[in-house]
Amino acid sequence: MGKSGTGGIERLEQQFFALLRSGLWNKAIDVTLFEGEVAWRNLLEMGQKQTVLGVLADGIEKLPVAYRPPLSEIRWLQMQVVAMKRHYVLLNHTLKEISKDLRTAGIHAVLLKGQGVAQYYRYPEQRQCGDIDLYVSSEEYVQACNVVRNYGIATGEESENRAHCHFSRNQVIVEVHRLVTYSDDPFMDCKLQGIVNRYFQNTLSYKVLAETDIWLPPINFNAFYLFFHLVKHFIMEGVGLRQICDWALFLHVHQREIDKKQLLDDVRSVGMLKLWKIFGCIAVNYIGLPMEEFPGFQSVAEKRVRRVINLIFYVGNFGHYTPQNGTRPANYYKGKLYSFHKRYWWKRQIMPLCPMLIGRWTFFSLFHSIKVVLLHR
Structure with a gap:
């Protein structure tokens, strides 16, 4: 959906971003956007698909009562927000207990x-949260997995891959990572691990989560990592606006602490400068991050930015809402073929944005997938 569509779609998108920016930055809304009939159900569905419903709820509260959604929609929204808050409390409780055990x-x-x-x-409790991701050194990885394995009650499937152990405990997903991040492209992965090692070798550069003694990554690394992670998901299957909001808010809060030159050098070293500029335009022009707070901001052709925005709205968070997705077959090999077709379609949509990077990514990801299928793991 975008400016190439009908006037109704343009207005719907304007309303959506007005509510989103208001909720993120605590700013007043142009109420003239909400005069007349408003497709509230469509707006709320957009928020749900982008996992920013809690932020939209905050924006809606800033509207005069006469401009707010009908009571039925308000009640539905309140139920969603209550569920978010409960899950937030559950995640915090689980995080503190597991961290104490570790x-x-x-x-x-x-x-x-x-x-x-x-x-x-x-309102942190209104961020639609997912799982708990914890990184430990390779020397402590097995022991850390055993600690989490002995915590609580298993409430879902649990598995392990080359990067992390995946647990479902007390209705919360917990992942213990031995790798902070990685790439199937061995050349990019070499650069990535170099960046990780440079930042993580000095424990004095770690930060601490407010009101806890839980460690957070170094600020400059996090500015890079939040971007790399959202781009990784964007290239793989699609990404939601929540990940871009996370990144934009982080850049805003830590604008004076970030070494912008080093950050741009890190982005350039993994070949993502083109995408940095595109997502930077989204962060500034759509999400509302002040231009001067974005490191190395450069305007990009609006056609390219619109392409990304349209795709984000089309497939939703992590590509879960792609209309032609259908249901993944239960059969192992048919399921793999389904995933291949889905990802091949997606790569065709995004390839023009950065052909060299996405082409290499696709080649090495395909090679890895074939190896997984042949080894059946």
Whole structure:
């Protein structure tokens, strides 16, 4: 959806971003955008698909009562917000308990993403949260997995891959990472691990989550990592606006602490400068981050930015809402073929944005997928 569509779609998008910016930055809304009939159900569905419904709820509260949604929509929204708050409390409780167990075992884990960036929102409990991601050193990885395995009650499937162990405990997903991040492209991965090692070798540069003793990554690394992580998901299957909001808020809060030259050098070293500029335009022109707070801001052709915005709205958070997705077959090989077709379609949509980077990414990801299928793991 975008400016190439009908006037109704343009207005709907304007309303959506007005509410989003208001909720993020605590700013007044242009109420003239909400005069006349408003497609509230469509707006709320957009917020749900982009996992920013809690932020929209805050924006809606800033509208005069006469401009707000009908009572039925308000009640539905309130139910969603209550569920978010409950899950937020559950995640915080689980995080504190697991962190305590890890420290008792002599392991000090680093919290990645999630609750670590929720603190930058006006109302952290209204950020739609997902799981808990903890990074530990390779020497402590097996022991850390055992600590989490012995915590609580298993409430879902649990598995392990080359990067992390995936647990479902007390209705909360917990992932223990031995790698902060990685790439299937061995050349990019070499650069990535170099960046990780440079930042993580000095524990004095770690930060601490407010009102806890839980470690957070170094600020400059997080500015890079939040971007890399959202781009990684964007290239793989699609990404929601929540990840861009996380990143924009982080850049805003830590604008004076970030070494902008080093950050841009890190982005350039992994070949993502083109996408940095595109997502920077989205962060500034759509999300509302002040231009001077974005490192190395440069305007990009609006056609390219609109392409990304349209795709984000089309597929939703992590590509879960792609209309032609259908249901993944239960059969192992048919399921893999389904995933291949889905990702091949997606790569065709995004390839023109950065052909060299996305082309390499696609090649090495395909090679890895074939290896997984042949080895059946």
